[in-house]
Amino acid sequence: MLKRYGRQTVLFNSPVGIMATASVVGPKEGQGPLAAYFDQIEADPMFGTESWEKAESKFAETAAEMAAKKADTAIGDFEYIIAGDLLNQSTGSIFGLRNTNAPYLGIFGACSAMGEGMSLGGMLIDGGFAQKVICLASSHFCSAEKQFRFPLEFGSQRPPTSSWTVTGSAAVALGGTTGGPSVMGCTTGKMVDMGVTDANNMGAAMAGAAADTIVAHLTDTGRSTDYYDKIITGDLGYIGQELLLALVKKKGYDITHKHIDCGIEIFDKNTQDTLAGGSGCACSGVTFAGYFYDKMKRGELNKILFVPTGALMSPTSVQQGESIPGIAHAVVIENA
């Protein structure tokens, strides 16, 4: 029987339990409002390595090992590891996970990686292809600035629309029926191109995709916004949030009082100089794995729609005048 609802949504036959999550972040995240929720705050942004790229891989490796340990499973016993990051050729994930000895599925959805990974992981388990899957995402402020914008040493001024890439990695171990927070289904996003060409305004580039996926999810399932305690986007930030709420309203839904954005929650913009908010694959990753997962385990939240968002571009595509399509993948997570 096809588990499909409408154009973009699947709902699983059985809840796919979340066995454990792990969140490992850098020093700036550890000074932010969610510090108490992270598993490990690493004081050294180089994480004892000799480059930012190697540091990002160390964050990924640490998060994967921690999630496996919490799930009481050797990392090589997971049937799939699904991982993605922002670095060219996904080297953050690859060099962090090359020693796991587990079947590996690399993904690329820019900062929507945790949404794409949890969607695929849930489907592989619900489809009978696996019992235990690790989904992982990582990003690093310094490796991202170097690759996408300017070398840090250049001391470029950041425009107010720019976001701050989260340093860290999150891993979510899916499997079993734990009775707690579980993945119930997903709505896979289409690429939505709003014509934004400013690589320093990712919130605007992604807002259309987030709105499209959220509205598709509600339409596909016939659910009202009341179904969810919170609708949580990945890294739209302050500018993207405003656009999202307006775009969703135009389609007939009001999510003003349901919406939270991980990029807004993770930093204190007044004291941390993070401008439009946090971003990066780790932004939605660690905010879910640390903060929201905890709130669900305590029963403070019971039904969330988790919608990591990604801006699809490279420095080359921007230099060649391409606009920046967005994508957003929604994951239904409920206390089962």
Added chain:
Amino acid sequence: MLKRYGRQTVLFNSPVGIMATASVVGPKEGQGPLAAYFDQIEADPMFGTESWEKAESKFAETAAEMAAKKADTAIGDFEYIIAGDLLNQSTGSIFGLRNTNAPYLGIFGACSAMGEGMSLGGMLIDGGFAQKVICLASSHFCSAEKQFRFPLEFGSQRPPTSSWTVTGSAAVALGGTTGGPSVMGCTTGKMVDMGVTDANNMGAAMAGAAADTIVAHLTDTGRSTDYYDKIITGDLGYIGQELLLALVKKKGYDITHKHIDCGIEIFDKNTQDTLAGGSGCACSGVTFAGYFYDKMKRGELNKILFVPTGALMSPTSVQQGESIPGIAHAVVIENA
């Protein structure tokens, strides 16, 4: 019921039919031994665009549209498009497919993209999450040389171990039970790091992963090599093939008379100066979509193990002294 065999393999409940394939290649591929099998040979490597990157996207767009048309399905009616390429942040696929209006899952497995995509596409259909999926891979000699090695204008001499990135894109439309060539299962590869640090010797970097996945597949399923008419790797080339055969033999299997490599088949090394062979995501993609799919439809081949191979690295990782892990994803394709 878990559809899992051994550590890395799944076999589907029902064959996942291949509705159609499309192969669109550049001029050099059109002068090679497989020319007659490709759907479209584009004489202009720029494909009418203004950059190599945009050309690569045009190849991807053309292949996707052609596969959809052959499958008699509007491209927006596919429930997932799964695509990957070699460009930074996967822009080959992204800008080629941004107007498809279909749920999009980006993957990164370097040149193993078609193997990873067909594995995931098969699982999403067999798992009841979709009825029709397009799997796509693309690469372009010029965009790859520019990004990974030297600008073409530099006129760098190519070492004999180097391979020639295939220009083109392949799309495979999965769905339905056509009775013809069908995906029956897959063996998802682990990363295997042989310690190779020479970015001009991808065959050596990937041979260990190909051997690991092929042996895992045979062990997991209990099949002998006789089960398959051919075991087809992606882009090991001449050097990688020699290593593969030796590594597999060390594990107790002899695939000498079963093995074909797409990178060896696609070019004539004597007349085309392609050194160690063809490579790139499109290498295994178009060779399967054009040549092997045709041979299966004619009944000249009935059971193949299709094993696209990838070398996981970036220029940055190589510059920082990292070795190059390989990965290989095996797809079981049989006339059902």
